[in-house]
Amino acid sequence: MDLKEIASILNTRFDAENFEIVGMNTLKNAKKNEISFVSNSKYIKDIQNSHAGAIIIDSVNAQFIPENCVALVVENPYWEMAILSKYFTPNIEDLDSLEPIIGEGSIISPKAEIAKGARIGKNCTILAHVYVGSNVIIGDNTVLYSGVVVYRDCKIGNDCMIHANSVIGSDGFGFATNTLGEHKKIYQNGNVIIENDVEIGSATTIDRAVFGSTIIKKGTRIDNLVQVGHNCEIGEYSVLVAQSGLAGSTKLGRNVVMGGQSATAGHIEIAPFTTCAARSGVTKSIKESGLTFGGFPLMEQKTWLKLQAKIARLLK
Amino acid sequence: MDLKEIASILNTRFDAENFEIVGMNTLKNAKKNEISFVSNSKYIKDIQNSHAGAIIIDSVNAQFIPENCVALVVENPYWEMAILSKYFTPNIEDLDSLEPIIGEGSIISPKAEIAKGARIGKNCTILAHVYVGSNVIIGDNTVLYSGVVVYRDCKIGNDCMIHANSVIGSDGFGFATNTLGEHKKIYQNGNVIIENDVEIGSATTIDRAVFGSTIIKKGTRIDNLVQVGHNCEIGEYSVLVAQSGLAGSTKLGRNVVMGGQSATAGHIEIAPFTTCAARSGVTKSIKESGLTFGGFPLMEQKTWLKLQAKIARLLK
Amino acid sequence: MDLKEIASILNTRFDAENFEIVGMNTLKNAKKNEISFVSNSKYIKDIQNSHAGAIIIDSVNAQFIPENCVALVVENPYWEMAILSKYFTPNIEDLDSLEPIIGEGSIISPKAEIAKGARIGKNCTILAHVYVGSNVIIGDNTVLYSGVVVYRDCKIGNDCMIHANSVIGSDGFGFATNTLGEHKKIYQNGNVIIENDVEIGSATTIDRAVFGSTIIKKGTRIDNLVQVGHNCEIGEYSVLVAQSGLAGSTKLGRNVVMGGQSATAGHIEIAPFTTCAARSGVTKSIKESGLTFGGFPLMEQKTWLKLQAKIARLLK
Numbered sequence: 047m048d049l050k051e052i053a054s055i056l057n058t059r060f061d062a063e064n065f066e067i068v069g070m071n072t073l074k075n076a077k078k079n080e081i082s083f084v085s086n087s088k089y090i091k092d093i094q095n096s097h098a099g100a101i102i103i104d105s106v107n108a109q110f111i112p113e114n115c116v117a118l119v120v121e122n123p124y125w126e127m128a129i130l131s132k133y134f135t136p137n138i139e140d141l142d143s144l145e146p147i148i149g150e151g152s153i154i155s156p157k158a159e160i161a162k163g164a165r166i167g168k169n170c171t172i173l174a175h176v177y178v179g180s181n182v183i184i185g186d187n188t189v190l191y192s193g194v195v196v197y198r199d200c201k202i203g204n205d206c207m208i209h210a211n212s213v214i215g216s217d218g219f220g221f222a223t224n225t226l227g228e229h230k231k232i233y234q235n236g237n238v239i240i241e242n243d244v245e246i247g248s249a250t251t252i253d254r255a256v257f258g259s260t261i262i263k264k265g266t267r268i269d270n271l272v273q274v275g276h277n278c279e280i281g282e283y284s285v286l287v288a289q290s291g292l293a294g295s296t297k298l299g300r301n302v303v304m305g306g307q308s309a310t311a312g313h314i315e316i317a318p319f320t321t322c323a324a325r326s327g328v329t330k331s332i333k334e335s336g337l338t339f340g341g342f343p344l345m346e347q348k349t350w351l352k353l354q355a356k357i358a359r360l361l362k
Numbered sequence: 363m364d365l366k367e368i369a370s371i372l373n374t375r376f377d378a379e380n381f382e383i384v385g386m387n388t389l390k391n392a393k394k395n396e397i398s399f400v401s402n403s404k405y406i407k408d409i410q411n412s413h414a415g416a417i418i419i420d421s422v423n424a425q426f427i428p429e430n431c432v433a434l435v436v437e438n439p440y441w442e443m444a445i446l447s448k449y450f451t452p453n454i455e456d457l458d459s460l461e462p463i464i465g466e467g468s469i470i471s472p473k474a475e476i477a478k479g480a481r482i483g484k485n486c487t488i489l490a491h492v493y494v495g496s497n498v499i500i501g502d503n504t505v506l507y508s509g510v511v512v513y514r515d516c517k518i519g520n521d522c523m524i525h526a527n528s529v530i531g532s533d534g535f536g537f538a539t540n541t542l543g544e545h546k547k548i549y550q551n552g553n554v555i556i557e558n559d560v561e562i563g564s565a566t567t568i569d570r571a572v573f574g575s576t577i578i579k580k581g582t583r584i585d586n587l588v589q590v591g592h593n594c595e596i597g598e599y600s601v602l603v604a605q606s607g608l609a610g611s612t613k614l615g616r617n618v619v620m621g622g623q624s625a626t627a628g629h630i631e632i633a634p635f636t637t638c639a640a641r642s643g644v645t646k647s648i649k650e651s652g653l654t655f656g657g658f659p660l661m662e663q664k665t666w667l668k669l670q671a672k673i674a675r676l677l678k
Numbered sequence: 679m680d681l682k683e684i685a686s687i688l689n690t691r692f693d694a695e696n697f698e699i700v701g702m703n704t705l706k707n708a709k710k711n712e713i714s715f716v717s718n719s720k721y722i723k724d725i726q727n728s729h730a731g732a733i734i735i736d737s738v739n740a741q742f743i744p745e746n747c748v749a750l751v752v753e754n755p756y757w758e759m760a761i762l763s764k765y766f767t768p769n770i771e772d773l774d775s776l777e778p779i780i781g782e783g784s785i786i787s788p789k790a791e792i793a794k795g796a797r798i799g800k801n802c803t804i805l806a807h808v809y810v811g812s813n814v815i816i817g818d819n820t821v822l823y824s825g826v827v828v829y830r831d832c833k834i835g836n837d838c839m840i841h842a843n844s845v846i847g848s849d850g851f852g853f854a855t856n857t858l859g860e861h862k863k864i865y866q867n868g869n870v871i872i873e874n875d876v877e878i879g880s881a882t883t884i885d886r887a888v889f890g891s892t893i894i895k896k897g898t899r900i901d902n903l904v905q906v907g908h909n910c911e912i913g914e915y916s917v918l919v920a921q922s923g924l925a926g927s928t929k930l931g932r933n934v935v936m937g938g939q940s941a942t943a944g945h946i947e948i949a950p951f952t953t954c955a956a957r958s959g960v961t962k963s964i965k966e967s968g969l970t971f972g973g974f975p976l977m978e979q980k981t982w983l984k985l986q987a988k989i990a991r992l993l994k
Binding site for chain 2: 157356
Binding site for chain 3: 455533544
């Protein structure tokens with residue numbers, strides 16, 4: 047889509063040189079042929095350093111647009127970005143792709159659905175009622191149990207095992223809200239990348255990124271009914287116990303343990319070798335490695351245990 | 363089924379005029395040709411005002427039965443109602459319905475199952491391994507991702523999107539318990555109604571009503587792994603973040619936000635534009651609009667934050 | 679597999695008499711033709727009383743091995759046991775079994791998958807996209823809604839109802855971790871046994887045992903999105919409300935109620951007729967019957983209510 051069309055969709059003035067835009071991206075990652083957006087003055091620095099070809103922006107921040115970048119000035123950039131996201135979303139299934147390619151030794155149930163463009167490695171087992179979306183790539187020796195759904199464009203490594211009815215790559219929970227309280231979907235045009243030797247339990251959900259990728263690094267173990275939000279990055283050999291949840295864009299270092307029913311806020315980072323006890327709630331980044339935390343609000347687990355003893359004494 | 367048969371199933375005396383009963387319902391909503399029940403003296407007023415044709419009731423409350431209503435007197439009305447509910451439940455699939463009707467432009471995977479009596483609007487996409495039950499009605503432009511299950515008799519509006527492996531209309535968690543501790547299923551003979559422009563994440567469960575409907579109003583956004591109990595009513599543009607849960611018969615006003623892993627008790631009402639922070643637990647109705655709450659027990663979020671600071675100081 | 683092969687897989691010395699080993703088991707339950715393991719000095723008594731034919735053990739504990747039992751001495755017994763577990767795991771589907779047997783009056787959707795060796799009783803209903811694994815046994819009058827997955831070797835009784843997209847028998851969350859932080863899967867070679875008259879909601883997950891069985895006793899009611907870990911045992915007529923979770927090897931007595939979003943740690947026992955309120959967290963065994971608990975850390979519910987009142991007063 048060219049920039050003139052985009053300006054017309056967003057109902058905004060356009061008098062710059064026209065060129066082709068191939069996708070949307072963040073200020074940091076957008077390239078010359080991509081469009082980005084900014085909805086918050088705290089990103090002024092990111093505006094100035096962006097390599098985006100164009101930025102959807104409000105009139106207050108428009109002054110910070112770097113040279114060689116086109117400002118598309120609108121009243122509510124986040125809302126307009128949501129509107130535009132629909133135009134960059136691919137079809138749910140890519141009917142123009144080639145027939146799927148299945149590696150030697152792989153057993154695919156005739157009751158599974160393998161969409162066009164998918165490529166499955168060697169010695170995989172894919173049971174009945176699995177759905178593998180368009181252009182999904184799966185490595186060797188990977189097992190997908192019955193009812194697993196992998197949305198289009200996701201990647202799964204070698205030696206992975208995904209248990210029944212888990213969902214890889216469903217849309218992140220993204221929408222803009224206007225002053226009337228109405229919501230507009232932000233289409234999630236990224237994907238999920240699962241590296242080698244990852245095991246995922248049953249009925250777990252891992253959302254695709256809005257831009258870029260949600261990443262589960264090698265050796266990670268995820269239990270049942272776990273939620274991983276869009277754009278999360280889970281470090282090598284991490285362990286997510288049942289019913290834990292990660293909000294969007296959170297990064298775990300390697301060997302982080304999230305206990306049962308624990309959770310994190312979004313956009314935080316947790317240092318390697320951190321253990322978050324069962325039911326703990328992490329709302330701020332954890333910078334020091336190797337500690338054990340508990341409680342909500344979060345504190346060191348040993349502090350939480352002391353505190354609970356003190357609290358119990360309140361009754362006496 | 364006629365009243366005489368019902369009395370015989372419930373093993374109770376019946377000497378009134380016999381007539382046809384077409385269904386079961388609450389005291390408030392039951393009509394002349396329906397039967398209701400009461401298991402608690404606090405509903406005396408509802409008994410007196412009921413338009414039910416008959417009421418299953420114990421001997422203590424039988425005196426409050428209004429004129430033109432038949433009392434079926436039993437020892438444990440709730441247990442007997444559970445027994446009777448089975449007789450009013452339709453077959454799991456309605457084999458006598460007409461072949462499903464599919465609107466123009468809709469793409470239905472040959473690996474989806476569309477039961478008899480279902481009607482699907484225009485330009486819908488229904489992927490492999492979706493189950494659409496008997497007599498389900500779906501509007502236009504709606505997308506059901508792989509593995510979505512819609513139980514019989516539910517309704518889904520236009521422009522909805524339901525992500526993989528979510529379940530719409532499974533039975534509410536209803537049963538009677540006798541003095542031996544045994545449980546008797548209360549068949550859930552209501553349905554779920556999802557209005558227009560609703561997006562539901564993956565592996566979320568929305569239970570059908572025991573009587574009447576569980577209702578999700580237009581523009582609502584529901585994330586992954588969310589539980590909505592039977593007979594809930596969710597107001598327009600509400601937002602339910604991942605792993606939150608609503609117990610049965612709870613009503614949210616419009617634009618209510620339930621944070622991640624938050625929850626409500628049953629049978630409460632939450633005022634419009636309320637925000638319940640992540641992990642908050644709501645056990646009483648919220649009457650004032652526009653406030654933000656947190657904690658469990660629930661308090662205003664700003665109070666909760668102050669309280670946590672005070673509690674942390676206990677250690678010093 | 680014979681003991682000499684096993685010693686060779688584990689890279690350990692073997693100079694005892696060779697014999698056939700048919701499976702792995704716990705110290706307590708292993709028989710003469712099974713191999714067990716011990717990774718913790720606190721199990722010395724169990725070593726001494728074990729009837730296992732062989733035990734994987736470290737050099738410190740090897741002295742406690744009883745007569746007539748072979749010690750396979752390794753550095754990290756838990757890790758080696760994980761390695762060995764793979765050799766005792768059956769194929770995902772048993773292609774050599776007989777064609778499934780379906781009882782009179784049962785309706786099986788042609789879009790369901792019934793693996794070889796499965797036996798389904800009379801008058802069952804199995805909807806589209808259900809997966810019934812190899813050698814699964816299902817009783818009479820049982821209903822499996824669309825998308826239910828039952829892994830191989832599990833057993834389900836009479837008069838059960840399992841709602842859509844629930845998973846019975848997926849692998850328990852078991853792995854060994856070495857000093858580099860890498861994980862090694864412990865194959866879960868047990869099963870799940872569900873007794874008669876059990877109802878399970880939608881998108882609930884019940885993991886198979888590592889050895890032996892995860893057991894759900896008769897009359898139990900389980901809601902949606904509930905997690906039951908491997909080797910749990912749930913007593914008769916227990917009630918697990920939505921989004922509650924049981925960690926592995928926990929035993930509930932009869933008529934235990936676990937409220938919404940409540941949870942238990944692993945390896946504990948909860949006395950019969952205990953009620954754990956919504957969101958309570960049980961970390962120690964409960965020995966006295968008939969009480970109601972709440973909070974996390976857990977206390978009697980009435981104490982928790984008093985304590986919350988006291989805490990609220992801190993702000994004044």
